[in-house]
Amino acid sequence: MSTSTNSAYVPGLEGIIGAQTAISMVDGANGRLVYQGYVIADLAQQMSFEEVAYLLWKGQLPTKAQLDGLALELAASRTLTQAATIALDALPADTDPMDVLRSVVSIQGVEHRLSQPTVPLAIHAAASFPTILAMFYRRQLGLEPVTPRRDLGHAANYLYMMNGKEAGPEVVRALNTYLVLLADHGMNASTFTARVIASTESDLTSCLVGAIGALKGPAHGGAPSAVIEQLERIGTAENAEPWMRDARKQKIKFMGFGHRVYRVYDPRAKILKEMCRQMNPRFYELATRVEEVALKILHEEHPERPQSVNVEFYSAGVLQAIGLPKEFFTPTFAVSRVAGWSAHVLEQAAHNRIIRPQSEYIGPEPRKPVPLAERG
Amino acid sequence: MGAIAALKGPAHGGATLAARNMLDKIGSAENAEKWLTDAHAKHERFSGFGHRVYRTYDPRAKILREMARTAAPDLHRTAARTEEIALKILHDAHPERPNATNVDFWASVVLTGAGIPKELFTTMFATSRVSGWTAHVLESLSDLRIIRPASRWIGPEPGRKPLQLAKR
Numbered sequence: 001m002s003t004s005t006n007s008a009y010v011p012g013l014e015g016i017i018g019a020q021t022a023i024s025m026v027d028g029a030n031g032r033l034v035y036q037g038y039v040i041a042d043l044a045q046q047m048s049f050e051e052v053a054y055l056l057w058k059g060q061l062p063t064k065a066q067l068d069g070l071a072l073e074l075a076a077s078r079t080l081t082q083a084a085t086i087a088l089d090a091l092p093a094d095t096d097p098m099d100v101l102r103s104v105v106s107i108q109g110v111e112h113r114l115s116q117p118t119v120p121l122a123i124h125a126a127a128s129f130p131t132i133l134a135m136f137y138r139r140q141l142g143l144e145p146v147t148p149r150r151d152l153g154h155a156a157n158y159l160y161m162m163n164g165k166e167a168g169p170e171v172v173r174a175l176n177t178y179l180v181l182l183a184d185h186g187m188n189a190s191t192f193t194a195r196v197i198a199s200t201e202s203d204l205t206s207c208l209v210g211a212i213g214a215l216k217g218p219a220h221g222g223a224p225s226a227v228i229e230q231l232e233r234i235g236t237a238e239n240a241e242p243w244m245r246d247a248r249k250q251k252i253k254f255m256g257f258g259h260r261v262y263r264v265y266d267p268r269a270k271i272l273k274e275m276c277r278q279m280n281p282r283f284y285e286l287a288t289r290v291e292e293v294a295l296k297i298l299h300e301e302h303p304e305r306p307q308s309v310n311v312e313f314y315s316a317g318v319l320q321a322i323g324l325p326k327e328f329f330t331p332t333f334a335v336s337r338v339a340g341w342s343a344h345v346l347e348q349a350a351h352n353r354i355i356r357p358q359s360e361y362i363g364p365e366p367r368k369p370v371p372l373a374e375r376g
Numbered sequence: 377m378g379a380i381a382a383l384k385g386p387a388h389g390g391a392t393l394a395a396r397n398m399l400d401k402i403g404s405a406e407n408a409e410k411w412l413t414d415a416h417a418k419h420e421r422f423s424g425f426g427h428r429v430y431r432t433y434d435p436r437a438k439i440l441r442e443m444a445r446t447a448a449p450d451l452h453r454t455a456a457r458t459e460e461i462a463l464k465i466l467h468d469a470h471p472e473r474p475n476a477t478n479v480d481f482w483a484s485v486v487l488t489g490a491g492i493p494k495e496l497f498t499t500m501f502a503t504s505r506v507s508g509w510t511a512h513v514l515e516s517l518s519d520l521r522i523i524r525p526a527s528r529w530i531g532p533e534p535g536r537k538p539l540q541l542a543k544r
Contacts, residue, residue: 013525022531037532047538059531063544102377114384187527193378200385210378219522261526354387 026186031264049179053339077127078148084108109205117204122342134161184340190214198348199355223312224329227256237289256313272314279321395424396484405457424481440482447489
């Protein structure tokens with residue numbers, strides 16, 4: 001029995017078009033990621049995260065004056081409300097940083113109630129993510145929060161607020177590239193979540209809270225720390241093959257492999273891999289060997305499937321080289337992706353129709369309930 | 377939290393509050409025809425009507441409508457007249473569409489009768505729906521597959537080269 005179904009159930013909505021978008025395109029067949037017409041390789045090492053966020057929100061790269069304006073707005077929004085600060089301080093020190101982000105972003109946004117999503121609100125929200133994470137990180141270490149600096153960009157400020165000292169230019173550049181690479185990615189699960197929430201005419205904060213919840217899942221953004229943990233277990237390049245063959249027998253999944261969309265090498269992984277080679281040679285040596293062995297084993301098992309590393313695999317090495325603790329890998333993904341989420345919320349709100357798919361009922365035929373007393 | 381965030385939207389759970397706000401504006405059964413005719417002329421949406429799935433009277437609305445009669449007799453009178461007029465206007469405007477009262481319309485009257493302040497209507501909905509949300513989360517555990525639809529590209533032709541900041 002079903003309710004007026006006019007199409008077959010597609011698990012995971014795979015291949016079903018959930019939205020029309022001009023924000024980003026994942027061209028899986030050719031291994032291209034495109035933001036507003038620009039191929040990611042042309043943006044990754046030349047643009048600041050702020051320029052790319054502007055591009056995603058407004059559809060064009062900013063002029064110098066527009067970029068300066070954005071920097072001022074971001075700087076003005078890097079502080080938390082009193083309620084958000086109190087909430088952050090009330091959370092136990094061992095709280096998962098993704099739960100911290102989900103909770104404090106929610107409280108930071110309550111003053112906007114049911115406002116229409118706008119670019120200024122997107123800027124306001126995006127500015128708050130690094131502040132929330134850095135404040136919590138320092139609280140875990142028993143350290144006072146660090147006031148952000150107006151002369152530093154988004155990536156530099158994040159590291160400055162975390163560590164209390166300015167990071168070197170190379171490290172800042174690496175984090176900036178990571179933030180640019182991860183800023184948007186078609187109709188991924190968290191972006192779709194944000195658009196579903198936006199489609200009910202809910203507010204931007206609500207959309208972001210839902211998206212953070214989706215990103216937390218290990219099948220989505222929660223994988224980069226799992227990559228590090230698996231590499232730590234493997235330990236050395238020599239141990240890769242025996243460990244991984246044994247792992248396969250125990251049905252242990254290789255972390256950081258496979259993607260629904262890419263059929264060739266993920267263009268982001270390619271850039272991150274090269275960054276690992278330069279910044280994190282120890283990781284690079286082990287990771288490239290693990291990649292080689294994993295692809296060999298996966299190919300033996302399923303020669304028909306195109307296998308490849310995904311973005312999480314080499315992200316882990318870059319974030320490690322930047323000096324971020326692994327519990328902050330997925331939250332840092334959110335620091336980047338909030339740009340894409342909010343751009344999609346703006347796009348959804350501008351062409352809205354509530355997203356309300358159908359379901360296929362597979363439960364019992366309609367029946368009469370037995371009153372409690374007669375149920376034994 | 378994601379589900380609560382979605383329920384907050386006026387096009388979803390927030391519709392119960394929207395329906396009550398509309399009934400407050402209408403004020404009385406006598407005013408319903410004039411208010412709705414004016415609102416329709418201004419292309420305003422009637423809150424509490426229409427649903428993507430039901431093509432006949434929502435079975436929940438039917439039960440709530442009966443309850444509303446005793447729960448909030450005054451508001452019920454306004455609401456019943458509003459429903460009658462609104463359905464007539466909607467049918468005249470779009471005879472091809474199966475328009476019907478939805479659950480939010482009569483829920484707003486019943487919740488009013490139960491003495492719930494209207495600002496808490498959506499949270500009452502959440503108090504109920506949390507049982508369904510959690511049931512669906514549990515059900516999805518048995519069929520774990522990431523929900524990741526595709527999208528259709530309607531942006532600029534891929535491959536344009538970015539101008540450096542100084543040249544913009």
